Amino acid sequence: MEKQQDIGTPKISVAMTIAGSDSGGGAGIQADLRTFAFHKVHGTSAITCITAQNTLGVERVDALPPESVVAQMEAIVTDIGVQAAKTGMLLNQTIIAAVAAQVEALNLTNLVVDPVMVSRTGAQLIDDAAIATLRTALIPHATVLTPNRYEAQMLGNLEIQTLADMQSAAQRIYQLGAKAVLVKGGGLQGDLRSVDVWFDGQQLETLAAETVETTNTHGTGCTLSAAIAANLALGYEPLTATRRAKEYVTTALKYALAIGKGQGPVGHFFPLLVNNSWSASS
Template sequence: MNQKVARALTIAGSDSGGGAGIQADLKTFQELHVYGMSAITAITVQNTLGVHGIQEIRPDIVASQIEAVTTDIGVDAVKTGMISNIKIMEAIASLVKKYKLSNLVIDPVMISKSGHALLKEDARLALKELLIPLAMVITPNLPEAEVLVGHSLDNMAARKEAAQYLRDLGAKHVVIKGGHLSDQENADDLFYNGNEFTLLSSPRFHTQHTHGTGCTFSAAITAYLAKGEAPDIAVQRAKNYITDAIRYPLNIGQGHGPTNHWAHRLQEEQNEK
């Protein structure tokens, strides 16, 4: 077997419940036949009922994890998730530039599903100044996009302006996720490549088992980029992946349960029969 193995790195927090963060990313990479590596930025104490504690990792340890895998194994694509403070952001940005990690996907994790703040306020400006200019793709959900632009995005025109704003900050491609618009029949994500807008639509499934959707979606984009897909194709295929992960829930936990990371593979296998 001489085929080159695609390699993806996730830089994010650890979720002890396994539904989001590092755990969700590595599960997604594995399901999409990509070799996954990790640099842990924080350890969270959480389950489907919420986040009960956070221990940040020292910035130099985060940086050492990134350097260890980059200089030995190599990285075809990288994603960031929970980055709670400026020092860790500075370390990541420096290494992304040093090792020319061009396939960078930023999931600007700010608030947990249970409402726990995961990004300190003073780090939000640093996110815009340090990391977004390096992004191949940025994937904020609607509340995160509103924080980044500083105002409500209650209509499509406003969301398009927000996508343009994030593109002007340096991100090459922008996805504003519309899953929080629960009053709409479909889950519509807005994709912007700098030239045109595309609406990525899927059925809306009324389930509480959506913990880790943002992590999983951005990890799928990262995996497809690592395999050589163009950003627009990577985003569309990732949309299909997360749609299946929500469509077929595992029904785990008493609160916001995780998505089903293997649903897409099983669906594809069934379609091939």
Template sequence: MTSIASPTIPIALTIAGSDSCGGAGMQADLRTFAVHRVHGTCAVTCITAQNTLGVTRVDALPPEAVVAQIDAVADDIGFDAVKTGMLLDRAIVAAVAEKARQAGWSKLVVDPVMVSRTGAQLIDDEAVATLKNHLLPLGAIATPNRYEAQILSGLAIETLDDMKAAAEKIHHHTRHAVLVKGGAMSGNCHGVDVWFDGDRLEVLQTTAVNTRHTHGTGCTLSAAITANLARGNDPLSAVKAAKQYVTEALHRGLNIGNGQGPVGQGDFRF
């Protein structure tokens, strides 16, 4: 990992899209970093026009612009851990994967933003294939949701055993740790995540939070994992701490706008 300017300040980099309503993407990542006392840096991949009701427009940045942002941070400030979020298209995924390969990022969290929690595919098939075959194997931890895990594993996921099987199969492909998220699962599996790193398979469960204000949950989780890695936590400890943080953020979900509000970052008191 690139060296940092001061050994007393953990630094993380997010490579993600911009969310104009501030609930997810780069904005959620940077707030999560700050709450964890980690300085956040960013490389923006795309600009979205969205609010609590949905997305109305998405514009991708050129891959060269994304790489230039990464290089600008790496050459001057450096970072201890990095995460990827929405990469949008094949060219951006390929450029980020090549940069990760060249730099040898050891603490890379890949949030494979391909399918929403409702099952809607967010990137095209070429981008999915590039992410699966070129970026995912470079990560230290992958955090697919149910539908993304189905694509990556080729398995239908309906039960906890299915989640375990998918985690093991994705690990076999990537050789790195996998956290299959259960936020889109139903019944007793709702909110249950499965961790597998090749040695340990663990079912991680916290108290389910009944709220519709869940915008940015996945981004916040992967950012919290990244922040904990930047602070020196081991991967499984980073995941467990991040999952607890997201549970608290869901309890603080913000009732703003006319749709699905974001999870609450920090301690909001009015």
């Protein structure tokens, strides 16, 4: 029998998500891993909490012990290694502090921090002690920080109504120590809804995208931060990674999934949804 030629093992970039599990599959680690896969990046995960949720909302949240989160991160980095990582829902002060300490201990670079402090509707998701620890312990390690409108208001200590407000917030939040800040306009109305503001200490950029009319937008924040991390893992510099991530999210919104009785998720795997109108909404 002729010996089969060894074609070798493919090399692939690796990214890690440190976030909660969404049982409905629209956000959290489920959205992050699909986003990594779309970008041909191997996805790994450190789960911080488990939620019972669907398109109608969250019914229950159970936090994992901080020691479990730390162990997951260490297991991944010490064996597989990662080229980029992102944080999502960290839930409480002890988990945030543990993750921040582990980020430093493992010397993680290319870290995208999605603060997940306040929802897009303005509801506070973590308590004040957790926010304080996020601000002082984790944000200074961020390569890119991605607050939504309400999170930016809290971190920048100002009201955001206009593009100028977003620019001021990005510059103020930058002082917390992140290498770059992306203030997202998704919580605003009109022309600013699909506009984000970038500031990295030198460049103040307005990043506009096409506005997609759909009610199925669950997981957009998770998806954007995961896409930035994936592009960082692929070697793109932060601003380019962010621009590419916005393009991905915009297209995924065009193929948002009309599932469930509430707010469906974006279509992370949209190449598979083309011409499949049964599963997509415009």
